[in-house]
Amino acid sequence: MKQPLTPAGVSDKIDEIYAMTTPNRLAEATAIESNFKTWVGDNFNLTTAQSDFLSGISNSAVANYGSNCGICFRNMLQIALIVPKPPTPPPTKWLKLTNNLLISTNDTGDYEATGSLTFSFEYRV
Numbered sequence: 430m431k432q433p434l435t436p437a438g439v440s441d442k443i444d445e446i447y448a449m450t451t452p453n454r455l456a457e458a459t460a461i462e463s464n465f466k467t468w469v470g471d472n473f474n475l476t477t478a479q480s481d482f483l484s485g486i487s488n489s490a491v492a493n494y495g496s497n498c499g500i501c502f503r504n505m506l507q508i509a510l511i512v513p514k515p516p517t518p519p520p521t522k523w524l525k526l527t528n529n530l531l532i533s534t535n536d537t538g539d540y541e542a543t544g545s546l547t548f549s550f551e552y553r554v
Contacts, residue, residue: 434473439510439548442472447505458502465495482522490524497528497546504542506530511549520554 430445432438446457461468466483469475475483486494501508515522530544 431472431474434469434475434479434510436510436512438473439508443508446502454502454505458499461502462495462499465491465498468495482524486524490526494526494548497526497530500530500532500542501546506542507545509545509547511547513550513552515552520552523551523553525549525551 432442432445446454449457457468466486469483470480473479498508500506525548527547527549528544530542530546533541533543
């Protein structure tokens with residue numbers, strides 16, 4: 430089910446993904462890693478402005494966002510969105526990713542991921 434691209438909508442989408450069976454959740458992880466922009470467009474009802482912004486995100490940022498979200502999906506870690514009210518007139522909008530992920534392993538191949546991601550919009554003059 431598509432959600433609005435809002436803090437509540439992101440929270441609802443994450444809850445929906447984490448309620449999936451493990452194979453389906455892992456498929457979502459692969460999908461967001463493979464194409465972050467497509468996954469966002471397929472899973473959120475975007476306004477024209479949101480769609481235009483998503484289209485303009487650099488490929489480097491998209492690869493990073495997708496990779497980190499995939500880690501979260503696989504390990505059922507929190508992802509949040511913060512959207513402040515834009516000033517008037519709105520200056521340049523930036524999407525920031527605060528990464529609090531901690532990836533650990535040992536010499537026997539055990540793997541552990543903990544932490545969270547927070548996407549937030551920032552307005553710069």
